[in-house]
Amino acid sequence: MNCYTFKDKISEYLENKLSINEINFYENHKKKCNDCSDTHHGVKNIIELSKNLDKVFLPSDFNSQLFLKLKNNKDNILKRNFFGYKPQYLIGSFFASLIIFIIIFNLSENKDSNILDFQSTTQNSYINKNDSNLLLTNDAIKDSILDSIDKKIKIDNFLNSNAKTVDYIP
């Protein structure tokens, strides 16, 4: 047995966990090696000393302090809650909802304004009955709507049918 193996076995020897053969090797090495013998005695002292360390005790009012803290924790949790939700989550949800609402509102407003623009443009457009071309004063519609003859005809027919009711003042 060498010193490394010996030191590895110290705790097992002191706890009576070694086999008879191992005990013999251990004790033989201890007799021959002063350093290992010192280590053996040192570890034995450590174990004894640890078992006899003075115990520490809690103060007599520990339990009452503990229950008071538990009660305070409960009260704090109730105060922090708002309709069962923590304020930070409630505020976060509110702002998230607001942002979503604004986005949806903006999208629907744009759609409506496009329709309104179209209607106001047709009202303001100048149409020559004898001319198949339509002159439209609204720039927003100019570039997009009239790119096909079908569309032109449809608008022409629409305007002719409403000619009496619509005032074409450019």
Added chain:
Amino acid sequence: MKTKIKYSDKELIAKFQGGDEFAYNELVNRYKDKLINFVYSYFGSKDDAQDIVQETFIKLYQKKDYYKPISEFSTWIYTIAANISKTELRKRKRRKTSSLSELGIEDKDFDIRYEDDTDSEILKQFNQKALNKAIQSLDLPFRTAFILRDIQELSYDDISKITGVPLGTIKSRINRARIQLQKMLKEVYNNRR
């Protein structure tokens, strides 16, 4: 005549999970002294240890439903205390550990004389203080294993379950911790001479 029934830890925690706060109080009484000594070995300060023990019982109160009876209750509560202690140690700034060899000279709590016939009570106090300081200077894994075995006197199996470390590793750590401690204390005693 009323006979007091002694419930096991598992029975008490089950009653507490069912809403019986007297069961919780009984568990606190059973474990508070064990836990204070366990945690004290980590910190060396009674006030710090008291705070940690209090926090352990608060966690027990709040997380009672997390306990499942597949493991022993003692294993569970020691695990909570060990985890809180480790977290607290990590949070703290590492203090420069005082040299153990200076303990006999600079330690103001004791008036150490260098004769061999030092009063036995003073010597005992000195040894205990030296050992406590040495324990706190161990690396955390070794410290935990040593405290649970040699101070709390738990079995190797329980320590393995509390720490989540294999049995062989626990045995090795305890052995190495003991060898380190005896080396540290040897220096202290040598410096006294």
